[in-house]
Amino acid sequence: MNRIFAILIILTPLLWTACGCPPDEKTxxxxxxxxxxxxxxxxxxxxxxxxxxxxAELRFTAIRGKEVGEDQLCYRTTCTEAKYNSPSSCEYYxxxxxxFGFFSEDNTVVLDLLLYSDVYDYGTAEFYDAxxxxxxxxxxSISGHHVIEARFSGDFDxxxxxxxxxxxxxxxxxxxxxxxxxxxxxxENSLAVYIEPGKxxxxxxxxxxxxxxxx
Numbered sequence: 001m002n003r004i005f006a007i008l009i010i011l012t013p014l015l016w017t018a019c020g021c022p023p024d025e026k027t028x029x030x031x032x033x034x035x036x037x038x039x040x041x042x043x044x045x046x047x048x049x050x051x052x053x054x055x056a057e058l059r060f061t062a063i064r065g066k067e068v069g070e071d072q073l074c075y076r077t078t079c080t081e082a083k084y085n086s087p088s089s090c091e092y093y094x095x096x097x098x099x100f101g102f103f104s105e106d107n108t109v110v111l112d113l114l115l116y117s118d119v120y121d122y123g124t125a126e127f128y129d130a131x132x133x134x135x136x137x138x139x140x141s142i143s144g145h146h147v148i149e150a151r152f153s154g155d156f157d158x159x160x161x162x163x164x165x166x167x168x169x170x171x172x173x174x175x176x177x178x179x180x181x182x183x184x185x186x187x188e189n190s191l192a193v194y195i196e197p198g199k200x201x202x203x204x205x206x207x208x209x210x211x212x213x214x215x
Contacts, residue, residue, distance in 0.1 A: 021079035021089040028125065030073065030095040035149045036115045036129035040200045042066065042100050048201070050211035053176050058109060058211060060102040067099040073127065075119045093125065102201075110136045111193070111201055117151065120161075126152040133167075133186060135193050137206040144186030144193065167195065175203045176212045 044066030050058045074090035081087065095117040102111040112134035120126040129148040135141060146167040150156040158166075167184040174180075175194065180202060184195040190207035203212040 021081055021087060024072070024074065024089050025078065025091050026094060027091045028093040030093045030117050030127055030151070032096045032098065032115055032117065033129050033149060033151060036117075036131075037098070039115060039131055039148055039197055040098075040100065040113060041198055042113075042200055044100060048102060049214040050203070051176075051214055052209035052211050054209075056209075058104050060104055060109070060111065062100045062102050064101055067101075069097040069099065071095045071097055071116065073117065073119055075125050075127075076123055091125075093127070095127070108138055110134070111204075113201070115148075120150065120152065120156065126150075126154075128152075128156065131195075133193055133195075135191060135204060137191060137204075140189065140191055140206070142186065142188040142191045142193070144188075146184055146195070175210055178212060 042062070044062045044064075046062065048060040050060070071094070072092045073095045074092045076091045077088050078091055079089040097114065097116040099115070100111075100113045102113070104110070114132040114134075115129070116132065117127050117129050120128050128150045131146045131148055133142075133144045135143075144165050144167050145163050147158055147161075165186070165188070167186045170183050170185050172179060172181055173183055173185070173194070180194070180196065182196070183202065184197065186193050192205045193201060194203040196202045201213065203210060205211065
C-alpha cells in the first residue's frame with residue numbers, strides 16, 4: 001500500500017501538468033491600417049495651443065512622445081481547463097497601437113489619445129481599427145470611442161461591439177466664432193472634445209469655456 005501511495009504522489013504533478021492547457025499560440029501580426037495611422041496628424045513632438053473666447057491660453061505637450069505598443073488579441077479559445085476560474089489558451093494576433101498623452105503645462109488638463117485594433121467577432125480572425133479618447137479637465141473626465149475601419153471584408157455592425165460612448169459626426173459646427181466642417185464630437189456632462197480626422201483635436205470645452213486650436 002505504501003508503495004502505491006508513493007507512486008501516486010510522484011505521478012500527481014505529472015498528471016496535473018498533462019491536464020493543463022498549452023500556452024497561447026500566435027497565429028499572425030496586425031499593424032495599424034493606413035486610415036488609423038493617418039487619423040491623428042501627430043508625431044509626438046507637437047506643442048498644441050488652445051485659446052478660449054477671452055484669449056486665455058492652454059499649451060499641451062506629449063511628454064512621452066508617440067508611444068508605440070504591442071497588444072495580444074485573442075480571437076479564439078483553444079483550451080479551457082475543467083476547474084472553476086482556471087486559465088485557458090487562445091489563438092492570437094500581435095497588434096500594433098499608438099498612444100499620445102498630451103498634458104497642459106500645469107498637468108490639470110489631459111488628452112489621452114489611443115489608436116488600437118480589437119476583435120470584431122470572437123471566434124474568427126476579424127479585427128477593426130479604432131480610436132479611444134480619454135479627457136480630463138481637473139476632476140471631471142470622459143472617455144469616447146470611434147471606429148475607424150473594419151480590417152475584414154463583409155458586414156460590420158457597430159451595435160454588436162458593446163460600446164455606447166461613441167463620437168457623433170457633425171457636418172458643420174461653430175466654435176468660438178469659427179466654422180468647422182466634418183468633425184467628430186463627444187460630449188458628456190459639462191465636457192466635450194472635437195476631433196478633425198486627419199488633424200487631431202481641434203477643440204474641447206469644460207463647464208466655463210470652449211477652447212479651440214490655434215493654427
